[in-house]
Amino acid sequence: MNDLRGIDLNLLVILDALLEEAHVTRAARRLALSQPATSNALQRLRALFNDPLLEGGPRALRLTPKAEALRAPLRQALAGLRGVLHQPARELATARQTVRILLADAPAAMLLPALHARLSVTAPGVMLAVxxxxxAEDALARLRRGEAELIASVLPPLAPPLRQRRLLEEHYVAAMRHGHPAAADFTLARWLAFPHLVVSGHGASTTPLDAVLAARSLSRRVGLVVPSFLMVPPLLEGSDLIALLPSRCVPPGAALALRPPPLPVEGFALDLAWHDRSAEDVVVRHVADLLGGTLPGTAA
Incomplete structure (x- = not known):
């Protein structure tokens, strides 16, 4: 362990993900690696540290005491190493570049305000073009053709040269105006007694929720279909419509009452995707870092 010349430093990046996730498949997804490649790396790490690192529990893997002790110093070491390798601050401060991002209105509402605010401080000469x-299919084709640098969306598993990393897990809330007749006693029956507002980019009035209701021999009445989540708050504020919204799409200060859906509604995961050609671009990497989807580079 004293001679770094014989150590593959990429293993430490994989170790960091394994210790964070305590799950080989999730770590592999996070690193844009295959599950067998990540399992193989874990075996090499076990030999390197002479410790199991992750052990099987009744429901999941658990970290060994040595693995727990490694977490903090490993993260600090990797952060320092990234700083040595990239030294991006001065380059970013003077960069003049456009980063093209493909994302729908809901992810835009979730991600863009904070991203723009941070970027204006760290790289003021970088322009975002949404x-x-x-x-998603069109977006991935454009990413392959080099027409965009990043995608943030609900995406299927991708294969190289496209890569992806999980940004966030989102859940839905039922939204209606303050003073709505259903707000005080928000039961399933009250939810279904009022017309629903549906968001669909293709004008469809049915969503997976309708299949959930049908399985219970229930249905709802759709009163309005719109193409954008951003259109929903003002429509709710002036009517008795009820909508399901991603929780992060509710504008701060909106005059809306929010309730948990009265039956289970599956949320969704938002991923960041990029092409290998962008993985070593300092500016693109920085934008991805600010989004929370640090690009691991092509070595992964």
């Missing part, structure tokens, strides 16, 4: 959204 490109029109026409669905």
């Amino acid at each position: 490109l029109p959204w026409a669905g």
